[in-house]
Amino acid sequence: MTDRSVAASSVNLSSIVATAEQLIDGWELVVGLEVHVELATKTKLFSASANRFGDEPNTHIDPVTLGLPGALPVLNRQAVELAMRIGLALNCRVQPCTFHRKNYFYPDLSKAYQISQYDQPLNVDGYLMLPADVRVGIERAHLEEDTGKSTHAGGTAGRIQGSDYSLIDFNRAGVPLVEIVSRPDIRTSEQAKQYVGELRAILLAIGASDAKMEEGSMRCDVNVSVHKPGTPFGTRCEIKNVNSIRSVGRAIDYEARRQIDLISSGGVVKQQTLHWDDSVGRTNVLRTKEDADDYRYFLEPDLVPLAPDAAWIERVRVALPSLPAARREALAKLTGQSKASEAVAIIVERGQDAFIGEVAQVGGDAARALIYVQQAFAEEPAVPRVPAGDVAALSLMERNAKVTSTQAKTLLAELVANGGGDVLAMTKAKGFEAMDMNALEAFVDQAIAADPEAWASYQAGEHKAIGALVGAVMKLSKGQADGKAVTALLQAKATVR
């Protein structure tokens, strides 16, 4: 948490206004997020120990990590570069910056201070565009070190107070973090979820972090307040321990409702830090503002100011890959989909959009390739093992009705299982040939005759009844019929009457 993230309460009136549908019983929700991401560096922020998750406790430690007397921090250049990458991807200004000490006692904070950035962070004044073209301001994205990890045995709820003993793993201590602080520009829980999702997609795309919320390499603190439109922002509460995108939405919805009910019943929202309990779906008070720590920030005398020169910043900027928003737009255009469509978002997140571009390049049907890849390539890497040419061939066969969509699905599964194959030969081997219309019509008639009830209700306007008929035709044709063709035929027969 940065004390500088004044977020909601100090801003009087925002130019960002919720639409009428976004209001909750006439209240406007105001949300800002502080997202911590662990950087994907080889080593820690200030020492040469490995930055690796999941190893035996206390195997990636050294005098700096343990805060031994006399040990001094040395800044990791790769961490600075990844932090700059994040800043530039979020349209921030990269500026000369300094490091401060944030002083507090906790057993897993080895030096009893965290080296962080305070009034001069590395990245400032950026923004992130949500897929639905909502602009969320980024106040800052600064570098800091992570703490160790405590496990409290005995006592209640895994808290240190009342525990029998605590175990500390310092492998995570000193791991580089970037804290990304948004402006309070978010007006719905859905936008907050999109924000976290989009941020995660960007971080993955630029290789700055593996951004795994379940492993804690991406962690969200959510600031929530409510107020009536046109009035100053309400008092905010900060929710910690929100560990999935779904929880972000749930926690905000819960907290907004809590605050609205509280105010509506004559109460006053107090500035508090809350803990989200996902298992029961509610927030609990961690601490109130009055007993907040005084962190006694001061300039870290063991480090010198950091001033990336223009050439370095430019090198990082030029090396940035194409970002998810631009890639979604390109993929949407290529496949004729909306850029907000789920398929487009998923493919870009998996990094398989380039593969679809390749399929199109060799003459394939991009729209069909999008569906294939979305459905069958979830386990494939960004560069799938199946050659683009094979997918292109399959997409053309389906488009030209040489195979039905059901057959195409079977062939696709085989391509994935074998890492590619000669689609034409596979089609022949399977005896897949599109049925001619006469044979198909015979099956349709047969199905109608076998289930006159379904046919009658379909004719009476019960659209759902068509399912049973199509299924019967599929069964009769042993899956060779094209579902769309069968539907069309049934429709035609129903209207001809």
Add this chain to the structure above:
Amino acid sequence: MSPSRRTVVDVASAVANGSLSAVAVLEENLAAITARETEIHAFNLVTVDQARERATQIDTDVRAGKTVGRLAGVTIALKDNMCTRGVETTCSSKILAGWKPPYDATVVRRLADEGAVFVGKTNLDEFAMGSSTENSAFGPTRNPLDTSRVPGGSSGGSAAAVAAGFATASLGSDTGGSIRQPAALCGLVGVKPTYGMVSRQGLVAFGSSLDQIGPITTTVADAALLMEVIAGHDPLDSTSLPQPAPSLAGELGKGVQGMRIGRITDMPAGSSPDVLAQLEAAFDALRNAGATVVDVRMPSMLYGLTAYYLVAPAEASSNLARFDGVRFGVRVDAKDVNSMYGATRAAGFGDEVKRRIMLGTYALSAGYYDAYYGKALKVRRLIADDFATAYAKCDVILTPTSPTVAFKFGDKTSNPLAMYLCDVFTIPTNLAGHAAMSVPFGTGEAGLPVGVQILAPALGEAPMFRVAGELERAR
């Protein structure tokens, strides 16, 4: 030759050419330690076995015709706030009792690489907080020149060890005068290098933006040689300057012809007449040697003291927070973790350390930061500005190192402010990050040595050593 008169330069060359054995040098020191250490208490730990093993190895290397380093067989005492791998490092505090660092400080490694033999770890004011070594948790060190008097501090053990002939030279650390003042009070040469010249890696931090390690020696040439070994860029200390070690040995004989020596006209009052008389004699000596004395002003000098006693404790309050009983050193068990912190720190730290932690915590607290720490940082800039103006007119500035010669035990312990005033002339250098050294020049009250301080700008070691060489010849 009495052991205390052996110099680093003599020992290094004689051991290297085989005319003197490293073991013989060490045994002289050990004999002196046997004779007087009980009385002096310069050491927290004498590493007899390691020292003998090391000296023997050097002699073997010399006989085998191997190349030995620039400090072959030179016996060195290390202030006990410098980390030594596998050897207890206590900072003269109960809180670190029994702690053995898993690594060597950079300076320790550099000395070892050049063939130095470490005699032991010397006593200091706890965590280097003090000016008399009376704040050690293990008892005070006595001044070998007059055992009823303090050796100065905080590097009192390091100064006493050299003055008593327990080691050829020693290293101290200087945050506000902790090398120069004990050197002055024990009649020795003490150097506070430019901030960033000597690596702080492995020095247990007191005031990180002020701390520097430097040598305490019997001669200026010895100090120059040790500086050449310990100085120079260290990638493990981010505040280390990019420069290589300076070449200083050649400066001593150059004389001061044409140099401009600054005399502060608005120097803080309070120095005793014997000390001021020697300062005048030093100006005369330099004038006689061809230098000109120019008047300069340092209006912010007195404020340095107050600024220092905010900046240094503020940094100390943070630096010493890691002594929490969790990972190393002493732990006093209690009912929960916060009580454990309190009990451990209450039992582990002495009064002066607690006083400074409280001062520093207060100075950094919300609502007080601007009035105290923030204001102190402004004074720090003023001092740098005053020095810049002064150095436009002169090459170096001369002041007393300490307002008085060595004082008696207990004289200032009941009055912290009187003790703090010991550092009025030495502190501004640390706040500015400049270089300074103390050179013995004559005697004062009770025949005790007086130290004259040479102040130089950042990276001004070369002119500083020129003047030091001249004062040594003239004394």
